[in-house]
Amino acid sequence: MPALPIDEATVQRQFDRAGAARWQLEIDVFVAALHASASKAFGGDIPGARELGRYLDSLHAEDLALACACAAGHAAAWEHFVLEFRPVLYRSADAIDPTGGARELADSLYADLYGLTEREGARQSLFRYFHGRSSLATWLRAVLAQRHVDRLRAGRRMEPMPEPEAPSARAAPAAWSNPERTRYVALVRQGLGRALAGLEARDRLRISCYYGQEMTLAQIGRLLGEHEATVSRNLARTRKAIRQDVEQYLRAEAGLTDAAVEECFQSVVDDAGPIDLNEMLAAGDDRKTSGSLRSK
Amino acid sequence: MMASGDKDRSLEHLLRQASAAGPAPSGLGPCLDAEALAAWADEGLSPRALAMAEAHVSECARCQAMVAVLMKQPPVQAADAHRSWKWSLGWLVPLGAGVAAVSLWFAVPQRTTPIDSSRPFSRARIETPSAQAPASPPSTLADRVQPVPPQAAVGAERAASADARSKPVNELAKAEASNALRRDESVSGARPAEETPRRGALASQDALGRLAAEPSAVSAAASPLAAPAAAAERDRAFRQDAADARQVASPDPSVRWRIGAGGSVEVSSNGGGSWQTQASGVTADLTAGSAPAPSVCWVVGRGGTVLRTDDSGRTWLRVAFPRAVDLVGVQAIDGVTATVTASDGRVFRTTDAGRTWQ
Numbered sequence A: 001m002p003a004l005p006i007d008e009a010t011v012q013r014q015f016d017r018a019g020a021a022r023w024q025l026e027i028d029v030f031v032a033a034l035h036a037s038a039s040k041a042f043g044g045d046i047p048g049a050r051e052l053g054r055y056l057d058s059l060h061a062e063d064l065a066l067a068c069a070c071a072a073g074h075a076a077a078w079e080h081f082v083l084e085f086r087p088v089l090y091r092s093a094d095a096i097d098p099t100g101g102a103r104e105l106a107d108s109l110y111a112d113l114y115g116l117t118e119r120e121g122a123r124q125s126l127f128r129y130f131h132g133r134s135s136l137a138t139w140l141r142a143v144l145a146q147r148h149v150d151r152l153r154a155g156r157r158m159e160p161m162p163e164p165e166a167p168s169a170r171a172a173p174a175a176w177s178n179p180e181r182t183r184y185v186a187l188v189r190q191g192l193g194r195a196l197a198g199l200e201a202r203d204r205l206r207i208s209c210y211y212g213q214e215m216t217l218a219q220i221g222r223l224l225g226e227h228e229a230t231v232s233r234n235l236a237r238t239r240k241a242i243r244q245d246v247e248q249y250l251r252a253e254a255g256l257t258d259a260a261v262e263e264c265f266q267s268v269v270d271d272a273g274p275i276d277l278n279e280m281l282a283a284g285d286d287r288k289t290s291g292s293l294r295s296k
Numbered sequence B: 001m002m003a004s005g006d007k008d009r010s011l012e013h014l015l016r017q018a019s020a021a022g023p024a025p026s027g028l029g030p031c032l033d034a035e036a037l038a039a040w041a042d043e044g045l046s047p048r049a050l051a052m053a054e055a056h057v058s059e060c061a062r063c064q065a066m067v068a069v070l071m072k073q074p075p076v077q078a079a080d081a082h083r084s085w086k087w088s089l090g091w092l093v094p095l096g097a098g099v100a101a102v103s104l105w106f107a108v109p110q111r112t113t114p115i116d117s118s119r120p121f122s123r124a125r126i127e128t129p130s131a132q133a134p135a136s137p138p139s140t141l142a143d144r145v146q147p148v149p150p151q152a153a154v155g156a157e158r159a160a161s162a163d164a165r166s167k168p169v170n171e172l173a174k175a176e177a178s179n180a181l182r183r184d185e186s187v188s189g190a191r192p193a194e195e196t197p198r199r200g201a202l203a204s205q206d207a208l209g210r211l212a213a214e215p216s217a218v219s220a221a222a223s224p225l226a227a228p229a230a231a232a233e234r235d236r237a238f239r240q241d242a243a244d245a246r247q248v249a250s251p252d253p254s255v256r257w258r259i260g261a262g263g264s265v266e267v268s269s270n271g272g273g274s275w276q277t278q279a280s281g282v283t284a285d286l287t288a289g290s291a292p293a294p295s296v297c298w299v300v301g302r303g304g305t306v307l308r309t310d311d312s313g314r315t316w317l318r319v320a321f322p323r324a325v326d327l328v329g330v331q332a333i334d335g336v337t338a339t340v341t342a343s344d345g346r347v348f349r350t351t352d353a354g355r356t357w358q
């Protein structure tokens, strides 16, 4: 790793700010943590001293020192961590799964934080991935969120694939008696896939958070740094753009008449069947290669 | 003639069924790791990193789910705020600086000034609420102003009916049911270790291994975008990590134990070349071991499980332990003296082979 311009005075200032002496943390260990943090944040680039200084000042220094001390096996730090952060972790687990299913994840996290594995005589604690760019509490919640999601995904992957016909059969067979409708719905989906692929990332993210993840306007606002009203306005704007894109696709590229376009949208309402992701993905790919609407 | 509002509703109907429209374009970068995700939530990402994160997550179902799980969590509560309070008053500064900012910083109390423009890695928060009045979202958005309670109905049925919107649906159920089943087949080859569900500490060991394989900003190992060869190599590495984590070395390099889920204990007398299964007599997941001598080994696990052998594992003795806590670490001096660590951080010590614990 190329040397970052962290001088001694800076180190001392950060060390003091972090209250690292409280944990009898060796200054070298703390310096290594600062380097690791900056390396990750700057992605291998070497920032100027001022930029680096501003970055270091932005860190959650106390939390970083605590994490360093825990990773280094300082008993008092670990005790403090357990006392202060166990409630955070358990509340987070209970929020994720009120039935208690995520508590097991939280418990297993302790093992990794404590560092059960050893490499060349040194404990390998999960704390070494905490870089102070967030609070320790948020980091713990994020680790838990990641493990929860991955566990769910792994579980789902084990489930058998649904019978392709089954959902359609379950849902309003009358709507499917008209083969034209099947085609219409497919066209709308295709158009939608292309419209989504052509959105600005932020707009697509907002739409995904709202419709796919069912996040509230407030939650989306917190994520994107927007006020709720702005989130709402932006959602409406994007939705309109998507609709216009889809209509344009149906008319211009699928060659449908106005009446047929109307039929398309109506077919979607009547269609209670599942979306065909393959179709959607194919549409996205198509969009990427043609790039016809993307630059819009 | 169908009104545009009706057309919008048609499209919303589809949007709810498929959150991520397509695979992440190659070159978009691997998945966010937990550290980057947390940094995002706490405004610790540089503008460039933030833009990259948004671009990736806008197309990645896994990351969207992670973001949602994180952002749906309730604000950090008083006890946590107290910690910050104790250390610094800085987090009080944002009062009056705007509702949006306050709510964020209340959620995650910080010791630095929240809307501190000198904080270069914070996203500029230029917006202010227009009024005290609640946001007035257009028509069909109106029902989302109230926070959604956290949901955990893992088996949430993929309700595609018209009233699906009004039902609380697990944040993952929709995105996952519609995306994971099909899309993930194409990427699962890159991370086969995720194919089998694992439990508890053993799963976490894998996760640890996975994290160990991601020294840089992002978790390439977990990414569907990782180059297959690199992904396979990382995968091999983290499976090796996981395996290592469950091995217990003894002072004799040829003798080692291997422990695991469901009370599994194996011993090798040729340095791991071959393994013989032993009868541990327990079914709890075993998490850690310590072998102070070639013939002596202590093993701990879930639910206060402590085992000891003095005869190279021919017999494993269940050592009485006063609490049914999950044990995550053990350090043995010999056959009578050992220190165990519980998952809550408490440490217990015995100097009489486990008859008493302090």
Ligand SMILES: [Zn+2]
Binding pocket: B030, B031, B032, B056, B057, B060, B061, B062, B063, B064
């Ligand atoms: Zn991702």
